[in-house]
Amino acid sequence: MFESRADQVKLPGMDFQEIRDYLLSGWDRVVEHGTDVDVLAQVAVVLIGFCIAYFAQGRVQAGLKSLTGNFQPQSPFFRAIEILSGLALPLLWLIIEFVILAIFQGVGPPSVILSVTCSLLSAWILINIVTSLAENKVWARLVAICIWIITALSILELLEPTLVFLNGLAFNLGETRISMLGIAKAIVAGIVVFWITFGLSRFLEARVNKSKALTPSVQVLTSKLIRVGLVSAAILIILSNSGINITAFAVFSGALGVGIGFGLQKIVSNIISGIILLLDRSIKPGDVIEVGATYGRVHTMGARYASVITRDSMEYLIPNEDLITQQVINWSYSSKNVRLRVPIGVAYDADIPKTIALIEATAAEVSRVLKDPAPKCLMRGFGDSAIDLELRFWIADPESGCRNVSSEVLVKLWQAFKEAGVGIPFPQRDVRVEMVNQDPSHS
Structure with a gap:
């Protein structure tokens, strides 16, 4: 009923007249089949299925929530029930549409809209189940949206025309051609790469922190180097994927060095001081230190500052430079005694x-x-x-x-x-008053 137009698209480019013709032809097909009884019936079934799933999801979520009491929060069954509860609406909607699709196929009329709806819902559920296993929910949600958009365009046979259209929207910046397709690729690649990067960084940092062969300061330094290395690699991957010439950043790097020399002296000084502290192990997480009027336990050591928690549960963020240049009393440097x-x-x-x-x-x-x-x-x-x-x-x-x-x-x-019966004294003063006799001649 809806024949594909992908074969009519000419690569590698598409001008605006072709885009206009493609959109007009699509609108003509919508108008042509908009009054078709089968099409209207399928659209109505899709909307009705959504309404039923929307009003029924509350009861399903309540039933799933009652099941979580039978498992520990760390149990994989508990996590699986949580994921299913979050996907209650698309799951119910997919089940309803599958049942109706089976009925339509048994009756005989074509069911393209129902098939596309089921495919889109199945892709959304599968993508969300996979990305929900990640710890960072924000990045996982962004990755799920990007993958589903690409999958949806592929299911609707609109992926190739969309890529051609975005590639046609371009401008030149010097000798570099920047297109909307390159920007879109950079955004999608950035989301996916950073999601993988941060997940891999957390995994490696956890392994480093569990290593008993490394001291706390070396663990912190190794974790920071791993994160910086992975993020740098991710940025290079994103830039190369977007088609930007990386060598063009050489001039920018030189200007950045001049800016660091003038405007970022304190920040760079704190970063270098932090590396020195981590290498010489003079101050490490868990130490009890006293800097000026601040006395407390070193909680964490970052690239710019060290976090010191006092007995009053107040957290002081002391710049690393102060820990290098000022006198620091480390109560537990060589021994905690x-x-x-x-x-x-x-x-x-x-x-x-x-x-x-x-x-x-x-x-x-x-x-x-x-x-x-x-x-x-x-x-x-x-x-x-x-x-x-x-x-x-x-x-x-x-x-x-x-x-x-x-x-x-x-x-x-x-x-x-x-x-x-041991006495605790207090200051005492003896006061004696002497009377002086006066001379009668002066009376």
Whole structure:
């Protein structure tokens, strides 16, 4: 009923008069068959099938959702049910159209529209099932749309005329011819290539991060190099596929180098500083560092900055250059064991040897205080109001905080002093008032 026009298209080019004739002939065929009872019946069946599927998809999705309770979220059956739930509308629509198509073919009238509809729905479902297995849903959706458009044009026998039409829309930029076909190829290739690139990058980064033979800093550096290499390769593939001469970017690269030298000094400095930090392993993810007034645990290290999370759950983004040029205290550089000092004052009437033993024993009772090396208390001197002591103890988890464990130790000591009768003095001042006798002659 609808004969193909692909054989009437002349390659490699098509002028606008041929395009106009092709579109007019297509419109004439639509007008010619638009009043055909068989065509109207097939269009009505397609619309009715869509309406039935649209109103029935809610119940199907609810039934599938009830089945997910029987499986774990990580189970492949759980994932399969989720995919089917998302495709409930096209699946129901396809089933209805298949049943009606079987009836039409049994009766005898031609069913081109129904066959095309079933083919388009089948392609859409299959493409969505394949792309839904990817983690990045945005890129997967873009890939599904691109592949389905190409498949739909092929099913409708419009792919070749469309390619010829897009190739005819072109302009020259210097010696380079840029056509809409080349731009479309670049867009489709970009979506597909970047989708594959990011998926492959995540897979390789996960394998690198699981490797026990590499240190955390080397893992981060390797992951960054893998991502940069794959993205660079993807860009080259897209440019070559679009027909653009890659050598034309040599001048652009030179101008970019000049721009980096003047306007991007800080950014380049941070990137180079980040590479240095990853190579010398002076700071790595998991370290507890102190930069200026910032104290916390290094969460991640990026190309431009390092993420440091404090005990208040505040995340500081410190430029890599600051970690190179400023003084940085790394509490866990070679070892996580950290010694803390707590000043203590006791009254002059206290038995100092017994008090020192009491302090050391009490500090050892705190769970975070290490038993080896054991806590040590020293006498520092004689103060104005108290005998000055200093408790020194070690902890192995500075990322859990230092002031909180010092507070816990002081609370324990206060309770122990109270039970043992050790006095904690406070500043005292003696004020004496002397009466001076006045000379009677001056009264």
